Amino acid sequence: MNVSRTNVSRVALAAGVAVSSVVLLSGTAFAHVSVQPQGEAAKGGYATVNFKVPNERDNASTVKLEVSLPAEHPLASVSTQPVPGWKAEVTKTKLATPLEVHGKKITEAATKITWTASGSKIAPGEFQQFTVSLGRLPENTDKLVFKALQTYDNNEVVRWIEEPKEGAPEPATPAPVLKLSAATDDHHGGGAATGASDDDKAKAKGHGAETKASDAGSAGSSDTTARVLGIVGILVGAAGVAFGVLAGRRRTDASA
Template identity: 30%
Template sequence: MSLSTHLLVHGGRRVALVAAAALTATLTLASPAAAHAEVEADHPQALAQNVTLTFVSEAESADAGFRELRVVLPKGIAPEDITLDEAPKGWKLKATGDGYTVAGPALKAGVDAEHSIKVRQLPDEKELAFKTVETYSDGEVSRWIELPTADKEPEQPAPVLKLKAAAPGATPVATSPSPSPTQSAAAPTPSAEASDADASPAAEDSAADEDDGISSGVVIGVIVVVLLLLGGGAWWLARRRAASSES
């Protein structure tokens, strides 16, 4: 092989290696980061009712399993608007101030945590973010709560659900049932306080009458006793004077 041919072949290999490395780097940068917490819906549409949302948290620890997931609900979904549909055996849902937790016996290491909730109605938005905090049995915590910004993609993105536009004529439902007219118009049962207040004037009048009766009786009795004493004293005095005169 001539020197020129050798140089040509060697140079071609170097170019191929550099090109392969560049292609690998490009693909790596272009590929999205692997999601470790995801959410899906059976009816991903704004203002849709009775929608089932399914959450999947991918296990990262080789030594511990999930024991609790905490989800922050987006604006437009209140904790009282959801119910637990499915979860790992023994796991229970508990409402929090801004969302809910679902927890129970720790899963085996390497097992993904999946649960579903039923939502009364989705809000009228284009997308919904469900910030999720995962807790393992050894106390390790993973926070998938970051939202994308204009200049960079988050390293630990929160699960995001994209929604279709609301169906024509769809409207938000009431946040909570209103009391029925019958219940509102019904006469309330008197409370203990109201009964006591209503009964107080009569009780006071009765007590006052009773006190007056007792006071009058006492005064009359005292007067009678005094008169008797005075009468007895006068009789005794008159008799004594008569006895003195006779002697």
């Protein structure tokens, strides 16, 4: 019995150590500049994305982030969301081959976004998210690679420029990668109810709620009816028994 308990304790201890190691290693592996969409980033549409910048140093603060936009897939529309304490600048370059977006020819596209601290920093143990609206997303690729440079206030520059390869170990300084989903009908990266207006979605939601309420009401009504019928049945049965007893007594009295 003691041996069994000892083995269980050893297994539990080993499992705890393994889990702790995984957590620690995972935290280290994912502590880099990354990009994630708010919702869906569909091919041919527009998307809002967040560049997440963690501070990996214990003795320095991040004061600058430079993100290069993919030249092989130029983006005609790039706009930044204001971040308190940071100044954003979008650099544009003329295109060798103009783009056509919504029937208009676009002769230049954004090639880089630079955020510079102006009263704020990303201190040790902190992170900052920089939100950007991008479009029109290309339809001939499944991902966009954004190479980034992270500058600290001690003049150290970390180059997040290595493109991750499928099936290969993650590089030491991977570039942020935005995965693109299949194109949607409205080309706005919508969700499951793509193409439906907000009013239509609200009506559909309200109709669904009404249907559920109606079903609940019907179920409640059916349950109440069943209970009433059950009570009536019991009363009828009791009345029948009483009638039988009374009739039996009458027959006994009559024969006497």
